[in-house]
Amino acid sequence: MDDDYRGSGLTFPDGFLFGSATASYQIEGAATEDGRGPSIWDMFSHTPGRVVHGHTGDIACDHYHRLDEDLDLMQQLGLQSYRFSIAWPRIQAAGTGPANERGLAFYNRLVDGLLERGIRPIATMYHWDLPQALEDEGGWTSRDTAYRFADYAHHLGEALGDRIAMWTTLNEPWCSSFLGYGSGAHAPGRTDGREALTAVHHLNLAHGLGLQALRTSVTRPGTEYSATLNFHVPRPAPDTADESTAEAMRRIDALANRSFTGPMLRGAYPEDLLADTAAVTDWGFVRDGDLATIHQPIDVLGVNYYSTVTVRMWDGVSERVRADGHAASAGSAWPGSDEVEFLQQPGPYTAMGWNIAPEALEQLLVSLHEQFPGLPLMVTENGAAFDDRVVDGRVPDTDRIDFLRRHFTAAHRAIERGVDLRGFQVWSLMDNFEWSYGYTKRFGIVRVDYDTLERTPKDSAHWYAELIRTRTIPA
Ligand code: FCB
Secondary structure, three states, rough: OOOOOOOOEOOOOOOOOOEEEEHHHHOOOOOOOHHOOEEEHHHHOOOOOHHHHHOOOOOOOOOOOOOHHHHHHHHHHHEEEEEOOOOOOHHHOOOOOOHHHHHHHHHHHHHHHHOOOOEEEEEEEEOOEHHHHHHHOOOOOOHHHHHHHHHHHHHHHHHHHHOOOEEEEEOHHHHHHHHHHHHHHOOOOOOOOOHHHHHHHHHHHHHHHHHHHHHHHOOOOOOOEEEEOOOOOEOOOOOOHHHHHHHHHHHHHHHHHHHHHHHHHOOOHHHHHHOOOOOOOOOOOOOOOOHHOOOOOOOEEEOOOOOOEEEEEOOOOOOOOOOOOOOOOOOOOOOOOOOOOEOOOOOOOOOOOOOOOHHHHHHHHHHHHHHOOOOOEEEEEOOOOOOOOOOOOOOOOHHHHHHHHHHHHHHHHHHHHOOOOEEEEEEEEOOOOHHHHHHHHOOOOOOOOOOOEEEEEOOHHHHHHHHHOEEEEEO
């Protein structure tokens, strides 16, 4: 096979789950309907200057009202699984108390609609839409939020736990903590390194408590439990001293990756992480017993992957480069490691400016398999934004097909190398609200016309449908 990862004719094993992913705030709209309370993303997007063009999720793709149409679309594409998230403020408007039956009714319809169409439901409990009322009490810097999350998880288990095939506690807690409380690029937009690290721990605690609560209320036999992390894949900077780049790679791996895999999968925060951040916090918010609570068995580790970072230690003299792929903002996403430089990387790039590096997906999956032998993996997000064009009612998104071909090839290579990879959920089923970029970045395999809300499967959707039907990467 060519080394450019443009594979074809590669067949995936039986049982490998081909699906697609979305998240509640990015697609649902209906922001004030049926008892939904405000989330930190409602507050943030309605604050001038936070999101490009002042875009909000008020209407988004109007999925809340177009559920049946969207379910039919998934069926037409032949999706075998659908990864969606549940909006906490639909279930508990202020993040506490009894479950809101009208909110639950929507997810009941969604789950039943998936099962009727033979599509396996993969539910994420938290994809960033924290009830604003909890943020007002401290948000993820407050330990209590982790306990509120456990109550919420218990409600979800009781209501949906007879049908959901796989539960994911958190999506990308790195973004929730470091972009939400450190850099401020994401809601709630706070910019304090100590708060970011406090949020890391309370998110980890929520993961553990949430799993415990789910397990007491879920009834479906064979239900699987997982968490989804966005791994940063650090690469050495060329023409840089080995020690500088090795130190930078170690620091970024500690902050971005091992601050979650450490407690969740090994039951401890890495010593080097504690040392790197010692000037920011003494981690006094970690209480006796917390690590045992966090270290719950999981069945699958969800892996979100888009691109790499190239790092070295800043020399203290030249202008510091900060091309870490995350939207620029007031604070830092790297508390304790601000002297790491993120270099501009060679292309090609997607419309996000992210470099396209399928080989790093293979490398990541193999590395996780080696770090955590016996732990099944699933690609829970991978995909690309491009500036799509509509031509005679069609969307010829050849860039996206090429991107997907190369990343499915990478996934296939990882399987050949012995990785227990259970599936691949393409981000995203449809164009949607891309956080601080609003509606300016299109990740969908289905186009959404934001004036009419009409859905049009792009060429990539047809390509993916053929991959799913044949289990083989099309020529
Ligand atoms: C991930 C998020 C997802 C989407 C993609 C592009 O970080 O989990 O919601 O925005 O990036």
